[in-house]
Amino acid sequence: xxxxxxxxxxxxxxxxxxxxxxxxxxxxxxxxxxxxxxxxxxxxxxxxxxxxxxxxxxxxxxxxxxxxxxxxxxxxxxxxxxxxxxxxxxxxxxxxxxxxxxxxxxxxxxxxxxxxxxxxxxxxxxxxxxxxxxxxxxxxxxxxxxxxxxxxxxxxxxxxxxxxxxxxxxxxxxxxxxxxxxxxxxxxxxxxxxxxxxxxxxxxxxxxxxxxxxxxxxxxxxxxxxxxxxxxxxxxxxxxxxxxxxxxxxxxxxxxxxxxxxxxxxxxxxxxxxxxxxxxxxxxxxxxxxxxxxxxxxx
Numbered sequence: 127x128x129x130x131x132x133x134x135x136x137x138x139x140x141x142x143x144x145x146x147x148x149x150x151x152x153x154x155x156x157x158x159x160x161x162x163x164x165x166x167x168x169x170x171x172x173x174x175x176x177x178x179x180x181x182x183x184x185x186x187x188x189x190x191x192x193x194x195x196x197x198x199x200x201x202x203x204x205x206x207x208x209x210x211x212x213x214x215x216x217x218x219x220x221x222x223x224x225x226x227x228x229x230x231x232x233x234x235x236x237x238x239x240x241x242x243x244x245x246x247x248x249x250x251x252x253x254x255x256x257x258x259x260x261x262x263x264x265x266x267x268x269x270x271x272x273x274x275x276x277x278x279x280x281x282x283x284x285x286x287x288x289x290x291x292x293x294x295x296x297x298x299x300x301x302x303x304x305x306x307x308x309x310x311x312x313x314x315x316x317x318x319x320x321x322x323x324x325x326x327x328x329x330x331x332x333x334x335x336x337x338x339x340x341x342x343x344x345x346x347x348x349x350x351x352x353x354x355x356x357x358x359x360x361x362x363x364x365x366x367x368x369x370x371x372x373x374x375x376x377x378x379x380x381x382x383x384x385x386x387x388x389x390x391x392x393x394x395x396x397x398x399x400x401x402x403x404x405x406x407x408x409x410x411x412x413x414x415x416x417x418x419x420x421x422x423x424x425x
Contacts, residue, residue, distance in 0.1 A: 149308030168284040169258035194235035195388040254391035270341035275302035277347035347383040380419035386410035
């Protein structure tokens, strides 16, 4: 049994701080008293049961919203946290503090989550998802991250891990869900070592071409239409060879976050099915939500 198996359980989270707005999304700090054994939280998510107030309701009321995914942004391990969570029966039991990215403004569960205040409890299942870390900077020193402001926060853990290993990171931000430049708000969420630029012209922006040529690794978090367009531009900018049509995206060069419909966390409902380049499908909640780009758009 892996660490992911032992960590994936039903539990209550306790809100530490009221939700905070960052650009066009909201974040939330919670504690969980279950010890955490994985180092990487990139690509992990929890399923929340919004509206559930106690164990009895959870067991007998099936008319609540099925489940709402919240992405793990960062984790402060239990050893660094002084206070136990309120739901712990052992006052000395340590708790881990998680920073979550709440769902998009269109999600029906968001108003309930935004109404949570310190001390409130949230029933969660997880974590789910395939843990992701950017390949170690031993041979890859430069990471470029291309994301819109609505999805960028879900990549903070891989970004900070890469910096911790001595790598260099450049973040290229596209407009958010509301079409606004949110780079000013995102500055405070990113480490000071990160270079941050706004892509006014998307993949046609010179900064995009310069970024994919400079990088050893690329990480994307954009919508599907932009992802295919950027993959095409990246092939031409970085992998074009003298033989027409033979430019390929290297398997370990580029990765992409896919925001699918995450409902069960186990892949049983198939709502999170994602088409792959070979004509098949894969499940984001098990094999993702971060995939090698070549698996999604082809080499």
